[in-house]
Amino acid sequence: MPSASTHPVRRLSLYCPNLNKNWYNFLITPSMTWENMIVSIQAAFQYHDPVWPLDINGEPFSKTADVFNLASVQNGEELLIQLREGFRIVGPLDLEVVLYLEESDPGALETTLRVNCCDEERIEDHLTD
Numbered sequence: 001m002p003s004a005s006t007h008p009v010r011r012l013s014l015y016c017p018n019l020n021k022n023w024y025n026f027l028i029t030p031s032m033t034w035e036n037m038i039v040s041i042q043a044a045f046q047y048h049d050p051v052w053p054l055d056i057n058g059e060p061f062s063k064t065a066d067v068f069n070l071a072s073v074q075n076g077e078e079l080l081i082q083l084r085e086g087f088r089i090v091g092p093l094d095l096e097v098v099l100y101l102e103e104s105d106p107g108a109l110e111t112t113l114r115v116n117c118c119d120e121e122r123i124e125d126h127l128t129d
Contacts, residue, residue, distance in 0.1 A: 010073055014053075016045055016081040017089050028073065041081060052082040058089055 014023040023044045041051050
């Protein structure tokens, strides 16, 4: 039987898109069963109907017999909480946008995008007569 030192308490964040609520510092312990975790999640969100914990990608966790596989959850992980079975949910995504300019592309921008320094002089066009 694994000891508490092998599988320490995990601190998680829970996010329920249906309720648009977060719960930080949710703890799961090595002695928790799947049902214990579900009841704790229901209590955290004050929700009494069934809930389904999912990973951040919206994939369900599986349970082995009556014991929740604690090794499948990392410390600091964010779990999505689904309120209705069979609906696909997605958590908040941190998006990063990268713009690539290729000189060989005829439709590319004529100038490059760059940060201007404060001490750099602004070039002004003057009308000539």
